[in-house]
Amino acid sequence: MYQPAHHREDRLSVQHEAIDTLSFGLLISNGGDGLLANGLPFLLHRSEGERGTLYAHMARANTQWQNLEDQKVLIVFQGPQSYISPSFYQTKRETGKVVPTWNYVMVQARGIAKIHEDVAWLDRQIEALTTKHETHRTQSWAVSDAPGPYIESQLRGIIGIEIKIDSIEGKWKVSQNRHEADRLGVVEGLAQENADMAELVKNYRNK
Numbered sequence: 675m676y677q678p679a680h681h682r683e684d685r686l687s688v689q690h691e692a693i694d695t696l697s698f699g700l701l702i703s704n705g706g707d708g709l710l711a712n713g714l715p716f717l718l719h720r721s722e723g724e725r726g727t728l729y730a731h732m733a734r735a736n737t738q739w740q741n742l743e744d745q746k747v748l749i750v751f752q753g754p755q756s757y758i759s760p761s762f763y764q765t766k767r768e769t770g771k772v773v774p775t776w777n778y779v780m781v782q783a784r785g786i787a788k789i790h791e792d793v794a795w796l797d798r799q800i801e802a803l804t805t806k807h808e809t810h811r812t813q814s815w816a817v818s819d820a821p822g823p824y825i826e827s828q829l830r831g832i833i834g835i836e837i838k839i840d841s842i843e844g845k846w847k848v849s850q851n852r853h854e855a856d857r858l859g860v861v862e863g864l865a866q867e868n869a870d871m872a873e874l875v876k877n878y879r880n881k
Contacts, residue, residue: 675782675843680851683844690726692781692844693718693751697807701730701835702748703738703787710738714835716749717803725839728783729799731832739833742787747837753779754870762863764855777848777860777871784841790834793826799834848874 683689693699693716702711714730728749732739755778766772790796801817808814817825848871849860857875864872 675780675845677843677845678851681845681847683846685844686725686842689781689842689844690718690720692753692779693726693728693783696751696753696781698751699728699730699783700750700752701732701738702750703742703745705738705741710741712736712738715803715807716751717799717806723838725783725842728785728835728837728839729802730835730837731796731799731803732835734831734833736833739789739835742835743789745787746784747787749783749785749837751781751783753781754868754874755779756864756868756871758849758860759863762856762859763852764859765853777875778845779848779874780845782843782845783837783839785837785839788836788838790836792834793829796829796832796834797825800829800832846874846878848878850878 697715697717698713699716700711700713702709704710712732714732717729718726719729720726755776758775758777760766760772760774763772790799797817804815804817808816849857852860861872861876864875
């Protein structure tokens with residue numbers, strides 16, 4: 675992806691934290707008729723491999739999995755994003771020499787896909803994914819809450835995916851290239867429109 679130096683985020687810990695927080699990624703691969711893309715919830719195991727390993731599953735009826743084995747794939751995780759109006763900038767009032775832009779956070783990971791059809795493997799993946807997203811809830815749901823035969827039938831309808839990350843890029847385009855007055859203007863301008871992006875512009879430091 676296009677990477678101006680001031681927007682590049684190379685810290686693996688920051689990239690991993692974004693993947694953990696966002697969880698939902700776009701899996702892009704080559705299919706028999708061209709490119710395929712599907713959104714999937716991913717689970718990151720940070721300590722597996724040099725850059726971590728991603729686990730996911732998809733419906734067996736989804737034909738994307740049929741060409742995934744041993745294929746290099748791309749997974750895109752998209753974080754907070756927002757239109758940035760020139761009216762936010764102090765520079766607009768001083769010189770008028772400003773144009774609109776878009777702020778966003780993105781992580782792109784690449785690796786070789788491996789398919790899992792083993793029910794025990796799928797059971798472990800579903801259990802881990804569910805635990806991650808349920809443990810903070812007051813009334814959490816567990817896989818064991820559903821009848822065993824029902825879960826078994828559901829597992830037969832999915833395919834597991836394992837992707838050891840061999841390259842990863844992070845891009846945090848959050849107004850780092852603007853001077854402080856313009857950045858503060860963006861924070862103020864986004865305060866009511868997009869609190870998540872306002873917070874990133876206010877607090878993010880890429881060095």
